[in-house]
Amino acid sequence: MCGIAGILFKHMDIDRDTGKALIDMLDGCQHRGPDSTGFALYGDDHPGEIKMRFYVGTGNEAGDAIGRLREVFAEQGAELVDDERIGSAYRAVVKFSGDLQKFSYAVEHAAKVMSIGESLEIVKDIGTAHDVDDGYDIHHFRGTHGLGHVRLATESDVKPEAGHPFWATGFSDVAIVHNGQITNYWKMRRRLERRGFEFVTDNDSELIAVYLADKMSQGIPLKEALRTSIDDMDGTFSFLVSTKDEIGYAKDHLAAKPMIMFENDDLIAIASEEVSLNRLFPGKALDTREPPPGSYNTWSRST
Amino acid sequence: MVTIDLSQVSVREGNEQIRAAGAEGHDIEVLNPDARHHIGVGLIHPVTVTVRGSAGYFLGGLSDKANFVVERNVGWGLGDNMYNGSVVVGGNAGAIAGVAIRGAEIVVKGNVGSRAGQVMKKGTLLCAGNANFMAGYMMYGGRIIILGDSGERLGEDMSGGEIFLGGPLNSLGSDATLTDAEQAEIDDIRAFLDRYEIPFKGSFQKVVNAGKKLRYGTSETPVRSIPYFTFSGQSDYWNQKVQEDVYIKSQIGRYRVRGYGGARAVPHLTDIAFRKDITAASIGDNPVDDVEMKTLIGGINGAKPLTLTMPVMIAPMSYGALSRSAKQAIAIASGMAGIAENTGEGGMSDAQRDAAKQLIFQMLGGRLGWNIHDMNRADGLEIYISQGAKPGFGGQLMAKKVTKELAEIRGIPAGIDLRSPSRHPDILGADDLVIKIEELREATGYRLPVSVKLGAGRIRDDIKIAVKDGFDFVELDGMQGSTGAGGAEVMEYVGIPTLSAICEAERALASIGRRQDIEIVLMGGIRDGVDAVKGLALGADAIALGTSAIIAGGCIACMQCHVGQCVTGIATQDPEHEKRYKAKVEAQHIYTFLESVRWQIAAITKALGHKDVKQLSRDDLVALTPEAAEITGLPYEPDRRNVDLFQAAG
Incomplete structure (x- = not known):
């Protein structure tokens, strides 16, 4: 609908x-x-890097989720290049060259994945297009x-x-x-x-x-x-x-x-x-x- | 010429200006339309509206006499329900161009989307380019001319009208057939094309209804019917009724159709009771004077609400299922009692409009009898999605009842077994529905409440859609509701009980914190004031009575409503039978019954310790059976079964 x-x-x-x-x-x-x-959204991509977006919420649970994710990144051999919290989302850029499907199932157990890709980033939240733009600078x-x-x-x-x-x-x-x-x-x-x-x-x-x-x-x-x-x-x-x-x-x-x-x-x-x-x-x-x-x-x- | 720039004003303001200019006889030019919806809806004056660009959904919808010219494209539902007047579109039209038109001339110079001319009744729809999937779907009358490719399944389930095809035929729909066009018809098409300056020299194939599905093949063997009260509530294994059903089906080879509601015993309002022992409560001489019962319905979003002297309405029942006289009697009684009446499917009669002080006008998928003029004289508009007795099914009106006069009002061929569409052409989801609601509001200047009739099925989802799409109120109908004709098994086994319907609706709305944003009118087997109070206490803002109102007005519950030879003159269109019905006398009976309902509501409300019906709540109720307790979440108190409430309230 x-x-x-x-x-x-x-x-x-x-x-x-x-x-x-x-x-x-x-x-x-x-x-x-x-x-x-x-x-x-499909933006610029850099060879060897993947962009990941997760839903982590806005309260204390967000910090816990990010902590878990960083552990999984380390376990899976993904090197964290950059990360930030935006609204209820967590965005991470990692260097990774292994099996992406296996990696994505692993991170999924740590937090809700919204997108993973070399250039793809998915941003979604409650509210209108302008509300989401206000929160995420679309x-x-x-x-x-x-x-x-x-x-x-x-x-x-x-x-x-x-x-x-x-x-x-x-x-x-x-x-x-x-x-x-x-x-x-x-x-x-x-x-x-x-x-x-x-x-x-x-x-x-x-x-x-x-x-x-x-x-x-x-x-x-x-x-x-x-x-x-x-x-x-x-x-x-x-x-x-x-x-x-x-x-x-x-x-x-x-x-x-x-x-x-x-x-x-x-x-x-x-x-x-x-x-x-x-x-x-x-x-x-x-x-x-x-x-x-x-x-x-x-x-x-x-x- | 009046110029309206939609980059400067909203569509709502633009439409007000269009109607005002039209009333003064000025032509109108619309600038910067940018494919906005609802341009020119509700216009009823013979002026020309020129749209400089593309328009969105429902261009010129619900209009009469006006002429529209659109320079480029239009969206879905071009010319929806237009009576007279014309539309010329320079580019393409989206799906359901010419839907439900009743006389207009609609010309699309480019292509049309799928289901062009769905449920159209009269007039001409011309597509100079290619048509698409199922052009002429369920059309009842009028003429479609397609100069290009037919698209797949041309004339699917058409029951009347003609389709003339100038281009290649892709495939024919169910119950459509090719026939020879007469020279006079071709000459008339050529003249039409000349008038709209469309060059076309090719020849035409003609497609009409094949006549295989218009009527049931075999009629039911006449038998003396088993009275409703004999078989209802009994075992549904091998009783007399089941045996009769098997016998009849062995003759006709299909399901049976009958009137009235389901008879299977399912949890109902009888399975809950009042928590307080009111047998000994003092209610004084005239509780009606002591309890506030006035109820406003439909005003929460700014429309003019229905003003009810008690939280009761008449449930939607059609002129068609019921005779004109029966509808008139109900209308008179509703006016005397100060409550609202509802047209049901099939249009509004003058007698009904004159008699009812407040009248809700109902729109169904077939758009039978639906039109802008009756919308304008209604007190509320209602979109029927489904009904409790047969959710997911359209109305059924057997041939005997589809008389010439009735067919004329509905815009359909006389003498067919009318199986109304179960879906609306333009409501295929909550997203389309919101645009449809807006069309009705735009066409009537946002004056009228717009409600939805929902047969209880997946209520927890449906009620959320109803509130999110902005309906003013919902008429919520459980499976104990009756119908003029329905498949017997459907009535018994489809749908959910009224008790479940109201409880699921309340829970769903509470879960999204939106209960205050919609009003609920509960119906489906509500028999009297006792049931009414229980419905109100469960959360309904008002209740509606259908079956009990017609029983009060003389119905003998023989369940033969569909046959068309109702001995009481209620469920018939045969003048000989209808003559037996004394509308004024029966109106008095229905009114007297409604007053008994009023007294019971007041007496019980007062006995429960309240001064206002709005104070009734779940705290006033208990459940008498484990099933009812499970459904309602009310405390299970089987001991309360022993209280004789009728004695108490009588």
Whole structure:
């Protein structure tokens, strides 16, 4: 129950206002979900370093969680380069070259992981796009692409970690925002769990992220993974996925969840409603397209 | 020409200016629309609105007579429910363009999204580009013209109207078929295209309903029905009723349909009692004078509330299921008692509007009888999501009741077994719902309370959505509620008890700290003032009576409501049967019953030691059975079973 947004600046220019663009787009569709707001942002990356974000809370428990995390970093051979507490989150940059999936399951037992990646950082918390910006300084964020999400909590609680975007637990740099519901969730999840994957939440969006990341880790291109997802997932869904270099979408056969896109030479922007796209171009009528039912596509930033 | 710049004013202010300009006969130009929703909704004057750019959801929705021109694109629900008037869109339209139109001409020069023309009744929807998935879904009448590709499943479950396809046919929907177009029809389409200056020289294929699903194949064998009171509450294994069901199903090969509510014994308000022994309480000569009962419902977000002389309403029942005379009697009685009446599905009749002092107008998925003019003369608007007797199902009105007159009001073909959609075209989640609520408020200037009718299912989730989406109140309906027609098994085994519904709702709202942000009207098997007080004490702000009101007005509970030949003239559309119903006389009976409810509420409230019905609380209650204690969390006090309350309150 929510609104989604995604943007990718096509040219490999890291110095774009991605944070501000996503805030504007989400503010445009905040009516779709006033409970919480989240961003998946792709910034500059440094070889050999990974960025990690955790939900640690704001009280004494935060210090304990950070202490546990630092121990796990040491145990796993990750060298801490930089870290800080921001709002209810803890951000750490480490040098790490081992098995990322194993490492991520290990840190997950120390604190709630929001994202791990070379360039991905997920920021999500209770409140509107502007509230989250106030707490986490999103509008200064610069990068080539990102996703955003506004949420109306229905079946689960209003908690920062229950918000979107979801990171594909165990897979570097893969994030998802999703509007809809996957009705064969448990069946799909058990299938993946039998193969050793762990899930951090009971949210169906995390399942889509892990499903796609698993395919990609087998060398299947994102676009092909999106194609199979439409047949493998039951339910109503429109979702956006992002990796270090790409964004993509998929929409179910029933087309019950809205999605609209605008593309020009400079960028591709996709959102639940055109009103969000128009926030990027005030006063201008856009040549938009509504993706057909059962469709999918991807866009890469040029290198 | 009046110019409105939406970069300077809000949509709400813009719409007020549009309506004001329209009333004075001025054309309107909208600048910087930037795909905002609800532009021009509720406009009922013959003026032209030109939108310089793209518009969002529900452009021109709930309007009549006005003409809209949009230079570029529109979002979902273009021209929603438009009566007369027109829309011309220069670019593309999102999903459900032309949804539920009742006469308008809607022209989209680009492509349309999925389900174009869903539940449309009359008028023309033209798509000059390609259509998408399920164009003409559940359409009841009117004409769709598609010049490009048909999209998949064209005409899915259409029950009336015509689709003319100029481009390639992708696939036909269920119960749709190709037929030959007549020359006169083609000539008329050519003239229409010329009028909107759309060049098209190709030929047309015509798609209509195939007629295989409009009626049930075999009717039930007539049998003398087993009285409700004979089979209800009995063993549900091999009783007389089960045997009869098996026999009938052996003849018709499908589920049975009947009227009335579930009969299976489940925990109910009878399983809780008052904590205090009120048999000996002194209530004086006239407790009604001693207890404050006035109740306002629907005003918490600034709308004009319903003003009830007691915390009681009439539950939604449709003109259609019930006869015009029966609805009139209920309306008169509600006015005499100073409470609110509800239209149910299927529109508002003048007789009902005139008789009811306060009337809630209900909107269902089929948008049957829904329109801006009746919205404007209502005292509250209600979005029906589901009902307690058959959650997840739409209304059922058997062919016998779908008379020409009724079909006209609803905008559907006469003589079909009407199975109303179970879903709204434009409410597929809480996110769409919030935009729909806003449309109703925009169209009526935020004057009216907007409520939601929820059949109890996953109440702890649904009630949170209701409050987060900003409804003013919820009509919460448990499985003991009745219906004019429903699948027998559905009534017995789907839904949750009224007792569970109110308790789950209260707990869910408390868990998010939002109880004060919505009001609850509880219904579903509330029979009298005793039940009413229990419902109020469990947390409801008011209760609603349906079945007991029609029994007071002459219903004999034969459960044959769906057949259409109600001997009392209540649940029929046959003039011969309806003639038996004396609306004024029965109105007096219903009113007298409502006054007995008032007296009981006052007497018990006073006996419990309160001066105001708002003081009733869970502290006044105990549970008589372990099941009721588990459901409600009330203390289990089986000894209280022995108290004869009716004697006490009588």
